[in-house]
Amino acid sequence: MAASFRSTLGALTSRAQFPGLMGRDMAVDLGTANTLIYVRGEGIVLNEPSVVAINVKDGRPVAVGSAAKRMIGRTPAHIQAIRPLKDGVIADFEICEKMLRYFIQQVHTSRWAKPRMVICVPSGITAVEQRAVQEAAEFAGARKPAYIIEEPMAAAIGAGLPVQEPTGNMIVDIGGGTTEVAVISLGGVVTSQSARVGGDAIDQAIIQYIKKQYSLALGDRTAEEIKMAMGSAWPLEVELHAEIRGRDLVTGLPKTVVTTTEEIREAIEEPVSGIVDAVKVTLDKTPPELAADIMEQGIVLAGGGALLHGLAARLEHETGMPILVAPNPLFAVAIGSGQSLEEFDALKGVLFSSAIN
Numbered sequence: 001m002a003a004s005f006r007s008t009l010g011a012l013t014s015r016a017q018f019p020g021l022m023g024r025d026m027a028v029d030l031g032t033a034n035t036l037i038y039v040r041g042e043g044i045v046l047n048e049p050s051v052v053a054i055n056v057k058d059g060r061p062v063a064v065g066s067a068a069k070r071m072i073g074r075t076p077a078h079i080q081a082i083r084p085l086k087d088g089v090i091a092d093f094e095i096c097e098k099m100l101r102y103f104i105q106q107v108h109t110s111r112w113a114k115p116r117m118v119i120c121v122p123s124g125i126t127a128v129e130q131r132a133v134q135e136a137a138e139f140a141g142a143r144k145p146a147y148i149i150e151e152p153m154a155a156a157i158g159a160g161l162p163v164q165e166p167t168g169n170m171i172v173d174i175g176g177g178t179t180e181v182a183v184i185s186l187g188g189v190v191t192s193q194s195a196r197v198g199g200d201a202i203d204q205a206i207i208q209y210i211k212k213q214y215s216l217a218l219g220d221r222t223a224e225e226i227k228m229a230m231g232s233a234w235p236l237e238v239e240l241h242a243e244i245r246g247r248d249l250v251t252g253l254p255k256t257v258v259t260t261t262e263e264i265r266e267a268i269e270e271p272v273s274g275i276v277d278a279v280k281v282t283l284d285k286t287p288p289e290l291a292a293d294i295m296e297q298g299i300v301l302a303g304g305g306a307l308l309h310g311l312a313a314r315l316e317h318e319t320g321m322p323i324l325v326a327p328n329p330l331f332a333v334a335i336g337s338g339q340s341l342e343e344f345d346a347l348k349g350v351l352f353s354s355a356i357n
Contacts, residue, residue: 120334151333155332188349233310
């Protein structure tokens with residue numbers, strides 16, 4: 001009896017000394033632009049840009065997240081600000097693993113924590129790219145196996161769509177690197193389209209247009225600010241104009257020009273058309289019964305791109321379908337992947353586990 005009491009007391013003591021030794025379950029929306037972490041029972045606890053500033057002399061990270069993003073375009077020669085994800089997939093495995101490890105440590109102070117982890121990936125990801133994501137998570141401290149959830153499925157769950165019901169639900173998730181379009185029914189993806197066009201492509205289109213029209217060089221951050229303030233996919237009731245500053249490519253000196261929302265709309269026409277085409281292709285491949293459901297319930301937009309002015313109106317005009325924006329488009333994927341943890345048994349069918357030993 002005494003021995004039994006002592007062993008029970010020892011177990012309680014070890015739990016008190018090492019709370020959360022196995023780590024709290026977490027879902028990671030590993031995005032091209034931002035990384036969000038959802039902790040089971042707590043909600044979204046981290047929202048940071050997917051940027052790492054590296055000292056090229058010794059390969060040591062100088063800053064991660066918001067601090068690193070502020071350095072883009074402003075670093076000395078020995079510091080390089082890197083975005084380890086491109087078009088929704090890992091472009092620099094080593095930097096991505098360091099970034100993920102840093103973010104996990106921000107959430108889990110214990111270095112021994114081994115949280116169960118669900119990670120979001122684009123639906124068009126290859127088996128090799130999926131394995132790279134799982135390995136990065138496991139090397140960064142996730143408990144094996146790491147679970148994978150497709151971004152459109154996570155976005156649909158996060159937007160509150162009844163994904164387990166036998167009805168057609170269409171989600172358009174416009175992220176930084178990719179646009180994911182999917183029709184979901186009975187907890188599975190019936191048809192999907194992954195286009196490598198998103199917020200980054202819109203930024204680059206603005207940079208190229210201003211360079212061509214005004215011989216003015218813009219930085220990535222300035223282009224992003226112009227997109228958020230003046231970008232639109234459909235004519236506005238009141239068109240705006242604004243000053244933008246950059247470097248004159250002819251004289252090499254700083255220069256200010258005035259541009260309008262019409263010009264910016266013309267600049268971003270190609271990537272916006274890419275998003276519209278992805279939606280049309282998916283609708284074309286949708287079975288008639290599900291297409292009828294979508295016609296009734298509408299298409300739901302999620303991701304940062306859903307906030308582009310006039311995009312819903314443009315899609316409604318092009319497809320003839322009602323268009324809705326998710327209640328919290330920026331966080332829809334993170335919330336949905338977090339829900340798959342909160343209701344792990346009910347939603348386990350939408351997850352893929354790793355086959356890595």
